[in-house]
Amino acid sequence: MSNAPRWQKSSYSNNGGNxxxxxxxxxxSQGVVPVRDSKVxxxxxxxxxxxxxxxxxxxxxADTFPAS
Structure with a gap:
């Protein structure tokens, strides 16, 4: 098993930039989920x-977060 992150973007992203x-x-394997900005x-x-x-x-x- 590799410890290198395999980055995935949501299929809902539609290349919108955000x-x-x-x-x-x-x-x-490590108990963490790394997250990064796809543009950087x-x-x-x-x-x-x-x-x-x-x-x-x-x-x-659950839609608990209000839209900004």
């Missing part, structure tokens, strides 16, 4: 604990 990428392949691939990466990322996704699916 996208993030995640590397979910590291969740099981060499920029900073947030390494979110899997429980925090799962909680965030649940909030998105």
């Amino acid at each position: 996208c993030v990428e995640v590397a979910a392949n590291l969740a099981a 691939s060499a920029g900073p990466v947030l390494a979110l604990p899997t429980a925090a990322f799962a909680s965030f996704l649940a909030g998105v699916k």
Whole structure:
């Protein structure tokens, strides 16, 4: 198993420019889900604990976050 992140962008992104990428392949082996700005691939990466990322996704699916 590789420890290199395999970056994925949401299929809902439609190349609109406001996208993030995640590397979910590291969740099981390292307990984190790295997240980065898709426009700045060499920029900073947030390494979110899997429980925090799962909680965030649940909030998105429940439409808990107001649109800006």
